[in-house]
Amino acid sequence: MIPLCVPKGQESVALRCGATWSSAEGCHVVEALPLIIEPTSPLLGFLPYRFRPDRAPPYVRPWMVPQPLWGWNLRALLAKADWDTVRRWAYRRAGYRCRICGQRGADYPVEADEGWAYDDAQCVQTLKGVVALCPRCHEVRHWGRTMATGREAAALDWMVFVNGWSREDARTCAQAALKEWSLRSARSWTCDISWVEQTFGMTLLPDARERAAVRQKNLVGLARQTYYRKP
Numbered sequence: 001m002i003p004l005c006v007p008k009g010q011e012s013v014a015l016r017c018g019a020t021w022s023s024a025e026g027c028h029v030v031e032a033l034p035l036i037i038e039p040t041s042p043l044l045g046f047l048p049y050r051f052r053p054d055r056a057p058p059y060v061r062p063w064m065v066p067q068p069l070w071g072w073n074l075r076a077l078l079a080k081a082d083w084d085t086v087r088r089w090a091y092r093r094a095g096y097r098c099r100i101c102g103q104r105g106a107d108y109p110v111e112a113d114e115g116w117a118y119d120d121a122q123c124v125q126t127l128k129g130v131v132a133l134c135p136r137c138h139e140v141r142h143w144g145r146t147m148a149t150g151r152e153a154a155a156l157d158w159m160v161f162v163n164g165w166s167r168e169d170a171r172t173c174a175q176a177a178l179k180e181w182s183l184r185s186a187r188s189w190t191c192d193i194s195w196v197e198q199t200f201g202m203t204l205l206p207d208a209r210e211r212a213a214v215r216q217k218n219l220v221g222l223a224r225q226t227y228y229r230k231p
Contacts, residue, residue, distance in 0.1 A: 048102035062143035062177035071215030087112035098134035
C-alpha cells in the first residue's frame with residue numbers, strides 16, 4: 001500500500017487514477033503501482049518520491065548548508081506571516097504527507113524544508129522551492145543538527161529504509177556529505193531566494209541581511225561550543 005500526497009480539491013483526480021481512501025492511513029492510497037505510468041499521468045504528482053518510477057535513490061540524504069550560509073533561511077529573512085504562508089502552502093500542496101516517503105510524524109505531521117541548489121563554480125546557493133517532509137526525513141537532510149542531538153544512528157536507519165540501502169551505503173553517503181560540506185564551508189557564498197519573490201511576490205525584511213549575518217555568527221559560536229567543548 002502506497003500513501004499518496006493528494007492536495008485538498010484533488011481527491012476526485014486521485015480516485016480516477018485508481019486511488020482509494022484508507023481510514024487507517026488517513027489519506028488516499030494505491031495498492032500497487034501500474035505496470036506503466038504515462039509521463040502526463042496525475043498519479044506521478046501524487047506519488048512520494050521514493051515510489052516514483054522516474055526517480056532513483058537516494059531519495060533522502062544529508063544536504064548540509066555551508067557554514068557561511070547558516071542563518072540564511074526564509075524563516076529568518078521573511079516576515080513571520082510571509083514564512084507561515086510559504087510553509088503552509090507546502091503542507092497543503094503535499095496533502096500534509098511527506099513528499100519523500102509519504103509518512104507523517106507523530107507530533108507534527110510535516111515540516112517545511114527549503115530545497116537549495118549549489119553552483120560550486122560561482123559559489124551561489126539558489127532556492128528551488130519548499131517541500132513538506134516528515135520529521136524523520138527532515139532530520140536526515142539537516143545532518144549537522146542530527147549529529148548534535150545524538151540522532152545519527154536513527155537517521156542512518158531511516159536512510160537505509162527509505163533508499164533501500166545497506167547500512168554501509170548510508171554511512172558512506174553521510175561521510176560524503178560531511179566532506180562536501182567541509183569543502184563548501186571554506187568558501188564565501190551568496191544566497192539567491194528569488195524563487196520566493198517570483199512565486200509569492202514577497203520581499204525580504206528591510207534588515208534581513210543584517211539579521212542573517214548575526215544569526216550566522218551566533219550559530220557558528222553555538223557549534224563551536226557543542227563540537228569543540230573541552231572534556
